[in-house]
Amino acid sequence: MPLALLALAVSAFGIGTTEFVMMGLLPEVADDLGTSVPTAGHLVSAYAIGVVVGAPLLTAVGSRIPRKRMLLLLMALFTVGNLASAVAPGFGWLLGGRFLAGLPHGAFFGVGAVVAARLVPEGRRARAVATMFLGLTVANVVGVPAATLLGQHLGWRATFLVVAAIGLCALAALARLVPRLPLDAHQGLGRELRALGDRQVLLGLLTAVFGFAGVFAVYSYLSSMTTEVMGFGESAVTPVLALFGIGMTLGALAAGPLTDRALRPTLYGSLGALAVVLAVFPFAVQVRWAAPVLVVLLGGVGFMTTTPLQMLVMNKAKDAPTLASASNHSAFNLANAGGAWLGGAAIAAGWGWTSPAPVGAALAVVGLAVAVTAGLLDRERTPGTSRVVARADARPAREDAPVDAR
Known part of the structure; x- marks a missing residue:
């Protein structure tokens, strides 16, 4: 398998970690920001809404952008969204940060799946897409529990700082390992x-x-x-x-x-x-x-x-x-x-x-x-x-x- 798939999997690991970690940090966030746990639960919904809105919108906006560049732009937006969440001064700002972090989620996996399929021979394309998704599943085994423990001991802001750092690592891996794919004429x-x-x-x-x-x-x-x-x-x-x-x-x-x-x-x-x-x-x-x-x-x-x-x-x-x-x-x-x-x-x-x-x-x-x-x-x-x-x-x-x- 090409090393470019590793870069896509690392990116998926970061995305999967930030998507699911909020469920385990709701009590800490609610206590720190002076709100209830049910209200803090809106932070989970804000991310999901960002995914639903961002997947078609950002894909449409980037329809004429070469796919490697699009992946880099989407991962940069993901990183900014998690940084914004880490430094949010109040609940409303954190809600916005979660929405921003969710925006590139669907578009990244959509573009990434197309790129993964193009990197391998015809008969192995589903395996290439599944390899990218492995980053998402490993996030649930390792990333989410570790990030939850980190947030419980060092504060929830530390969790989003670490996820932002993963985003920076993913950016470097994408830039180094993913080949430039020519813009299709169609x-x-x-x-x-x-x-x-x-x-x-x-x-x-x-x-x-x-x-x-x-x-x-x-x-x-x-x-x-x-x-x-x-x-x-x-x-x-x-x-x-x-x-x-x-x-x-x-x-x-x-x-x-x-x-x-x-x-x-x-x-x-x-x-x-x-x-x-x-x-x-x-x-x-x-x-x-x-x-x-x-x-x-x-x-x-x-x-x-x-x-x-x-x-x-x-x-x-x-x-x-x-x-x-x-x-x-x-x-x-x-x-x-x-x-x-x-x-x-x-x-x-x-x-x-x-x-x-x-x-x-x-x-x-x-x-x-x-x-x-x-x-x-x-x-x-x-x-x-x-x-x-x-x-x-x-x-x-x-x-x-x-x-x-x-």
Whole structure:
């Protein structure tokens, strides 16, 4: 694998750390800024809103910017957003800093996925994209717990200073290791918008919204389930969250080669497995030895959906994949917000701490139904050519422009 993928993974590590660390620092932030924990929770929403807004907006604005330069600009904006968060004098300023840090998230992963796919031979492109996403999963295993502990002992501002330092390291790695990719002759906003309007792209985004919402219906309340249902103490919360991150990492490692081999079957299988895991979760999670296993499985099958979904929208957007790829991360963050809201509504209705799991299972089934419908429609569009369709699904559109590795 090219070293440029390492630079993309380091960048993803920083982005993943700042995205999820706020959940563990809400009490410290609320106490320091004189607000309540529920109000401080708006800082999580501010980042997610930044992702949803920034993914299509910044990708559109940068549609004529060479991709390496775009990656550098986005990582610079990410670093500035975390510095602004670290020095924020009050809650409103911190809210703005979180929104600013979230703006480049989706656009970076969208552009980064296209770059990663271009750096390797045709049959290894899904593995290259999954390698970039490994930085995101490792952040949940190492970055988030370490950054949370740092914030608890040295103050939450120290956490964002460290994340900003990671951003600077990522900038240096991107500048040194990522080759200059020539601006495609067809690259432009009009073509990207037309590609985004493709029926298969839209169905892929809809699959992400419903399928991934099933994961976050449970993950958002995993800390409370650890103490209220699994029977563990508060000290077990961090290890349980790390187990979820380990599952994510294993899922990402498996998703790459499986997606290169058979995209749609990997997507169907991961969504079906997610529905099953969520369906048995309320029962198995009450058994102490089974609960950690279910957490790992939930992270694994949940994150296995991300690589095939990313490759699907890139493939179907053909030679203008950047906006569709970035919009996929807007879809994932809508799934995060929607899944958390629906899971919280089930708990608020008095259905119990495990009630988000069957809600998540239903969402995963809806996502699977959308994915299967999209697959059937794709075959109908090209009748009698199922082998050709399957092969097209297994690789992105060819880009023949040479890479300048200088």
